[in-house]
Amino acid sequence: MTLRFDTIIKNGTVVTDVDTFKSDVGIRDGKIAALADDLTEADEIIDASGLLVLPGGIDSHVHIAQASGDGIVMADDFDSGTLSAAFGGNTTILPFCMQEKGTTLRQSLKDYHAKAEGECHIDVSFHLVITDPTAYVLGQELPALVEDGYTSLKVFMTYENLRLFDDQILATLDSARRSGALVMVHCENEDAIRYLIGRHEEKGEFAPKFHALSRPVAAEREATHRALSLAEVVDTPIVIVHVSNRQAMEEIERARRRGSKVAGETCPQYLLLTADDLDATELEGAKFVCSPPPRDRESQIACWEGLQNGTFELFSSDHCPFRYDDDQGKMNEKGKRNFRWIPNGIPGVETRLPILFSEGVNKGRIDINRFVALSSTNHAKQYGLYPQKGTIAIGSDADIALWDPSRSVTITNDSLHHGADYTPYEGLEVEGWPVRVLLRGRTIIDGPAYTGHKGGGIHLKREKTFRPAP
Numbered sequence: 001m002t003l004r005f006d007t008i009i010k011n012g013t014v015v016t017d018v019d020t021f022k023s024d025v026g027i028r029d030g031k032i033a034a035l036a037d038d039l040t041e042a043d044e045i046i047d048a049s050g051l052l053v054l055p056g057g058i059d060s061h062v063h064i065a066q067a068s069g070d071g072i073v074m075a076d077d078f079d080s081g082t083l084s085a086a087f088g089g090n091t092t093i094l095p096f097c098m099q100e101k102g103t104t105l106r107q108s109l110k111d112y113h114a115k116a117e118g119e120c121h122i123d124v125s126f127h128l129v130i131t132d133p134t135a136y137v138l139g140q141e142l143p144a145l146v147e148d149g150y151t152s153l154k155v156f157m158t159y160e161n162l163r164l165f166d167d168q169i170l171a172t173l174d175s176a177r178r179s180g181a182l183v184m185v186h187c188e189n190e191d192a193i194r195y196l197i198g199r200h201e202e203k204g205e206f207a208p209k210f211h212a213l214s215r216p217v218a219a220e221r222e223a224t225h226r227a228l229s230l231a232e233v234v235d236t237p238i239v240i241v242h243v244s245n246r247q248a249m250e251e252i253e254r255a256r257r258r259g260s261k262v263a264g265e266t267c268p269q270y271l272l273l274t275a276d277d278l279d280a281t282e283l284e285g286a287k288f289v290c291s292p293p294p295r296d297r298e299s300q301i302a303c304w305e306g307l308q309n310g311t312f313e314l315f316s317s318d319h320c321p322f323r324y325d326d327d328q329g330k331m332n333e334k335g336k337r338n339f340r341w342i343p344n345g346i347p348g349v350e351t352r353l354p355i356l357f358s359e360g361v362n363k364g365r366i367d368i369n370r371f372v373a374l375s376s377t378n379h380a381k382q383y384g385l386y387p388q389k390g391t392i393a394i395g396s397d398a399d400i401a402l403w404d405p406s407r408s409v410t411i412t413n414d415s416l417h418h419g420a421d422y423t424p425y426e427g428l429e430v431e432g433w434p435v436r437v438l439l440r441g442r443t444i445i446d447g448p449a450y451t452g453h454k455g456g457g458i459h460l461k462r463e464k465t466f467r468p469a470p
């Protein structure tokens with residue numbers, strides 16, 4: 001009997017987080033249906049000679065169309081954000097649904113689903129952000145939403161209007177533990193930062209570089225330690241997101257040695273940028289304003305070590321795009337005069353994977369299996385999408401990125417698809433690029449061409465990733 005498929009990918013090298021092997025891939029009804037030699041019968045045959053057949057990237061930390069207040073507008077909506085992600089080799093992203101203070105989580109989800117409905121080019125699944133942990137939110141809504149497949153949430157320890165106080169963090173962690181939700185924590189000490197911002201302002205220091213100086217390593221390390229301690233108090237697993245430096249990494253490693261369940265995440269900006277980038281001519285340093293800020297060369301080395309040795313399981317973009325030359329973006333009227341008002345965040349969803357591949361795999365820092373783990377598989381496992389997503393296995397969604405490992409590209413903003421008017425990586429030369437992307441079996445990117453359709457991406461319900469203790 002000959003097996004017939006919708007699509008066969010032939011002659012490629014399949015890579016998962018643990019294996020590398022030559023195999024054809026047979027796809028039927030959007031799923032991987034066969035991994036074998038010499039598959040022949042299909043409506044479409046894709047020749048992947050010389051290419052790597054990788055699980056589509058999963059970026060579990062992306063901000064899209066979030067309301068920022070003060071007339072600031074994010075540069076990406078769900079159309080441009082997911083298109084840009086697709087061109088960067090991703091097939092799933094996990095954006096945030098931000099609770100507006102005074103509203104319920106259900107209302108916030110309704111608002112974000114309305115923004116995303118019919119707009120997405122790849123699959124998405126929302127994390128919740130809890131800014132107002134009322135008894136109703138923690139006691140009623142969160143447990144119900146976790147059962148509905150919203151199995152992760154983020155809390156902030158910084159930003160006056162977003163931060164939770166320690167008692168609120170404890171209550172949120174405790175509710176999350178009982179519900180089976182995974183908590184992501186933004187770790188920076190708000191009081192220390194506010195104090196330092198005030199000191200810079202008193203001295204008339206308003207340039208973008210003072211953003212980095214007002215958010216020192218100690219503020220991140222202390223908050224990381226506190227988040228880990230609070231999680232330990234109520235025995236709740238957490239993810240420390242966007243870690244920028246060795247001291248915060250050491251806190252994660254120490255907590256693990258005590259038996260805590262903690263995952264670590266870092267991002268491209270902590271591998272390639274430093275605080276010196278914020279000291280660019282005129283106001284251009286604003287292009288690199290993000291939090292935590294990029295640090296120094298030694299911190300970059302530390303973050304690479306963390307990607308190699310397992311301190312970090314997750315490599316995400318923290319794509320948080322604002323236009324630079326725009327009064328609704330970095331150069332808003334107040335932002336031009338004072339770093340305090342420059343919106344925090346940089347674009348990166350399209351460049352995350354090429355940067356990790358080129359700087360990591362091609363420069364010999366990590367192997368290709370670790371690349372797959374850091375860019376896709378671990379995100380699926382951590383956030384309840386595995387094995388539907390994040391691997392190349394029979395029964396998994398046929399979300400596939402075909403990589404040309406030797407294709408050289410100079411990153412320029414003109415060649416990217418996001419809504420920002422700059423990339424922090426302008427002029428960076430990378431080797432290795434996704435040349436074709438399949439979402440549930442359909443080719444959506446074919447070289448420079450987009451062949452998918454807006455609305456082709458769906459919202460994914462996710463499983464719980466740990467069992468709550470009794």
Ligand code: DUC
Binds near residue numbers: 292320344345
């Ligand atoms: N935290 C993020 O996760 N992204 C952008 C800004 C921030 O503070």
Ligand code: ZN
Binds near residue numbers: 242
């Ligand atoms: Zn954050």
Ligand code: ZN
Binds near residue numbers: 061062063319320
């Ligand atoms: Zn973020």
